[in-house]
Amino acid sequence: MAITAEREEPVSDAKSFPMNSWYAAAWGHEIGRALTPRTICGKDAVLYRRTTGEVAALEDACWHRLLPLSLGRLDGDQVVCGYHGLVFDAGGRCTHMPAQETINPSACVRSFPVVERHRLVWIWMGDPALADPDRIPDFHWNDGTDWVGEGGTFYSLKCDYRLVTDNLMDLTHETYVHAGSIGDDAITRTPFEVTHTDRTATVERWMEDIEPPPFWACQLASTGRSGRVDRWQIILFQAPSTVVGDVGVALTGTGARAGDRSQGVNGCFLAAITPESETSCHYFWNFVRTYRTDDAELTKQLNLAHVNDGRGVYDQDHAVLEAQQTAIDRNRRQPFYNLNIDAGALWARRLIDGMIAAENGAAPQPRMAAE
Known part of the structure; x- marks a missing residue:
């Protein structure tokens, strides 16, 4: 999918989130x-x-x-x-x-x-008459049965919730923001596919026969395996603000792409992003796995790999997102420009725009091409 010189309009005062949606308010154990x-x-x-x-x-x-x-x-x-x-x-x-x-x-x-x-x-x-529980996003990976993980929350993260979905729908940023853990040049070199429905957008990328980045090499070694791998990233966005990332590695040529992931390690990152205001959000996160599910110490280590006094993967994203929002606030009339890598994020935004327009009884505004 080619996106040539496309831009988004500058920040406006229009509401950026639909009201008639289910949003995560808290972890159950917090209430x-x-x-x-x-x-x-x-x-x-x-x-x-x-x-x-x-x-x-x-x-x-x-x-x-x-x-x-x-x-x-x-x-x-x-x-x-x-x-x-x-x-x-x-x-x-x-x-x-x-x-x-x-x-x-x-x-x-x-x-x-x-x-x-x-x-x-x-x-x-929003309108309580429209509050259908069947519209709650599918987040079953978080149930703690087949997939195991603890997770946490960034409350009042100082950025527009859509910046978080942008971040998660375009994982090429891992190469630069998370170079010492999950980043790898293979992400930017490998083609990806974007598909969508009227409520979802999916980005799928397979990196075959590569050296695993440090984080995944460590996870693979914890199961007694090592060597070159096939790596996958299958990112599902459910409008307006949940993202589920099916990620992992398996030894090269062992059938992972065909569905056999038994010779690797499979994880899933979960994100429920709740608008707090136009420029802040609550970011409920988890990293769950299907390997070594009875290892409580590994669960603790994986949490620290993601949030750890500024050194975790999500800590690094936190810093980028808040700095990005600060720059946006200082340059309110400056538009975003889009690259091919933004295809998944653009579809996510289109779905959000469609929900907002439907609430307002209007058609979503088309995005303009830069001159």
Whole structure:
């Protein structure tokens, strides 16, 4: 797929994320019997776990004087405002007002649909009538059964969430940003294929008969194997903001491309990227694997390979993404220019644009070619 001198328009003030979508709000283990504030898509929510075990989410602003409800406390399954003691149930309805018996029927805060699935809590910030749980992204690799990994989160990462999807849909950056671990010149030399549906985009690349980069050489050695490998990267984007990367290596010529990966190591990186604002996001990540799944020490080592006081793979991406956002903010009228390697990221953005346009009842704007 050739992309010749194509550019994206400069940053605009239009909303960059669809509201009618499921977004990851927290890891399930993070939500308990405490009030947890979270800003998602520019809206403030407070999450907590009810006595039944279900997660509830309310607008984080009291109906009375707008104090964040997250500064209050729980009383059973209800939230007590920390300012004047108004009480709201899990559906957002006020059940108590101080110094009066009559409760104003308009005294409600918004409740948000939430579903706990794939070890994450998913929230719907748009029209609740459209909140179909079947539209939650497929993230089954995160369930902790066939694939094992712990993962973590960059909360309030200071960049537009779409910059993260750009980063993950174009792995040629590994050659330069992650040269000492997963980077390899073979990535930039090898052709790739981009396919798409109305909700997904996929980038597939096979690098055959190469020396494995340091990270993958180490993982292969941990299973008692060494030598030249066939390496794969199959990256799936699910609109608007989840990315699943099927990655790994197997000894050259042992049938990995045909489906037999038994002579190698198979991993999967998972990313659920949730807009916090137009220029910040929450980045839920994990690296899961199908090899040595009972090795807790390996799980810890792999987490450190990705996040480790600035030295991990995701730490390196973190620095690049925030620096990129700073430059964008300083050059608001400067457009992006696209290369052939951006094909997957461009399809991801087109899908996002289509979702936003559909919400607004408009057709997505075509991208312009540079003169």
